[in-house]
Amino acid sequence: MTINKNHIPQEAFDWYDEYAHGGMDRRTFMKKLGSLVALGYSMTVLTSALLPNYALAEQVSFNDDDIHATYEEFDSPEGHGKGRGYLVKPTKEQQNYPVVLVIHENRGLNPYVKDVARRLAKAGFVAFAPDALFPVGGYPGNDDEGRALQRELDRAKIQNDFVAAANFLKSHPLSNGKLGAVGFCFGGYMVNYLAAVDSQLLSAGVPFYGTPASKELRKNIKAPLVIQLGELDERVNKSWPEYEQDLKAANVEFTMHMYKGAKHGFHNDSTARFDQENADLAWQRTLDFFNEKLS
Incomplete structure (x- = not known):
């Protein structure tokens, strides 16, 4: 029986989402996947489809002549003291670039996020x-x-580290003073949090399938937002109606895009959740928004 990602039941993706976000341990996750083997699914196919293959995620080589990447440290006195990140700049000589903070999922700075x-x-x-x-x-x-x-x-210290990283980037010698932020899953939450914790910090935010900041902070949001959601992402989407009401109450400029048939993580091209058509559209909207708000 030949199976591709389009034939894998949605419940398997739901189990993976629950497992990836701490709602299920690995043993339970694998046991649930095992229940599909009796239906003719290969465990190898299931795990290879659900778990990331980062070799698939390199769209821009680190050797690309148009960019230059370094690792930079920054101070984070309210967080863990010091932070470190991956700084990538165009090689074209220019001052006052628009700057964008890129925030990973709940697992650290993996190769997919570095490629972003x-x-x-x-x-x-x-x-x-x-x-x-x-x-x-x-x-x-x-x-x-x-x-x-x-x-x-x-x-709390992680959140303060990202606030410190945002301030580090915003005040970088190459920065034009306008900071954007894009993040995925936990990173999407962090974009929402950065917009809410300091109304002067962001000039634009793009949270991909991220939950909102705590309700008491949302009234502080001033930055325009483009919110990217996948239609099949029930866990995150259930937080949207209340968040939408709070954004409207705070007179925030926002657009929400709901991508038909898209799963949580649909932008991540290292797993079978990747949806190229929706991911390409969401990414173009992200670039257009940043070009408009950060130039």
Whole structure:
């Protein structure tokens, strides 16, 4: 029986989402996948479809002549003391670039998110992708360990690290003073949080399938937002109606795009959740929005 991602039941993706966000341990996740084997599914096919293959995620090579990447540290006195991230800039000589903070999922700075930073630099932005796991040695090379490490870190300190990273990038010598932020899953939440915790911090935010900041903070949001949601992402989407009401009450400029048939993580091209048509459209909307708001 030949199976591709379009034949894998949606429930398998739902189990993976629950597992990836701490609602299910690995043993239970694998046991549930095992229940599909009796229906003719191959465990190898299932796991290879659901778990990331980062070799698929390189759209812009780190050797690309149009960009230059370095690792930079920044001070985070209210967080873990020091932070570190992946800074990518265009090689074209220019002052006052628009700058974009790139925020990873709940597993550290993996190769997919680093590639997103390179894509932004290729498009003419200075991009900075911090690693929340820097205080414990950085992204460990696989997502399971990365999730476990991030779960052990103090949530408030992680949030303060990203605030510090945002201020570091906004005040960078190459910055034009206008900061955008894009993030995925946990990173989407962090974009919403950065917009809410300091109304002067962001000039534009694009949260991909991220939950909102706490209700008491939402009234502070001033930055325009483009909110990217997948139609099949029930866990995140259930938070949208209340968030929409609060954004309207705060007179925030926002657009929400709901991508038909798209799963949580649909922009991530390293897994079978990837939906190229929707991902390409969402990314073009992201670039257009940043070009409009950050130039």
